[in-house]
């Protein structure tokens with residue numbers, strides 16, 4: 001155990017406890033494929049405070065998962081390459097650490113849960129074994145102690161009859177229960193930051209709500225930073241503090257959750273908001289955004305959203321892409337016409 005702790009301290013010798021647990025600065029990722037270069041992440045920046053939930057929101061194919069993979073150091077290389085930027089954990093740039101040291105950061109400091117719990121668990125070992133292994137490997141615990149910790153964790157994520165279920169295999173759990181197991185594994189080593197990539201997408205609506213409530217509870221209890229990746233604007237309203245809206249590999253709006261819901265400043269955000277089914281507008285036409293996001297091998301010049309945008313003018317179709325305008329002291333939007341969109345021109 002002592003050697004493990006020493007290595008961890010070496011890897012993060014420069015870590016400043018007063019610095020933010022996660023800061024992403026101007027991150028760039030590209031995939032070099034036979035069909036060309038896919039510009040998956042094009043200058044993404046965001047901060048995460050302890051105890052804060054930041055949602056990263058956007059349709060499929062906007063670079064959300066790639067952003068998470070780059071932060072975690074699990075990008076598929078080749079074909080994926082980080083071509084610029086910084087990922088700071090308490091002031092230490094993780095992108096500069098060797099793989100052996102990054103491994104210590106994963107799970108211990110920054111953990112991740114994936115959309116598909118079944119493929120992330122090993123089918124041939126019991127859930128208890130897989131949880132206990134984390135404590136044996138990372139904490140040098142005995143077989144008996146680590147098994148006891150595994151039961152505690154299943155209890156923590158509210159799996160009924162944890163003492164018995166710890167001996168079951170992943171396929172013996174329902175989708176929702178498996179996602180609880182994934183949360184237990186992610187929290188096992190007390191990370192300061194949890195990245196949840198579409199954690200409820202594969203589940204039915206009732207179970208989705210239960211899992212989100214659980215995540216929010218655990219996050220509050222542990223004062224953990226949570227990066228919640230989702231394509232579903234309905235999911236984030238209750239749990240997020242701040243939202244980064246992504247489109248074609250860029251953050252196109254960044255704001256507190258109330259501001260976003262009250263008065264979106266980017267037409268894309270507005271479109272996402274209008275496509276949430278609302279009970280109070282029953283029978284009202286759903287105005288989902290027409291068309292699809294661009295292929296990231298072929299991003300339109302100017303604002304990447306311009307072909308789908310009802311506000312688009314000539315200036316929007318020409319490079320450079322609109323900068324992030326300061327909408328207020330605490331929010332930005334990358335739209336030349338944000339005042340009009342927001343409704344206070």
Ligand SMILES: Nc1ncnc2c1ncn2[C@@H]1O[C@H](COP(=O)(O)OP(=O)(O)O)[C@@H](O)[C@H]1O
Pocket residue numbers: 031033038040058059060061062063064065066067076079080296297
């Ligand atoms: N393994 C890969 N190989 C090649 N291109 C990839 C790979 N993973 C992601 N990409 C590219 O990055 C884009 C964004 O992917 P992703 O981050 O998974 O989107 P999402 O916002 O849905 O999570 C994809 O549309 C694709 O162009």
Ligand SMILES: [Mg+2]
Pocket residue numbers: 064065066197198
């Ligand atoms: Mg994804």
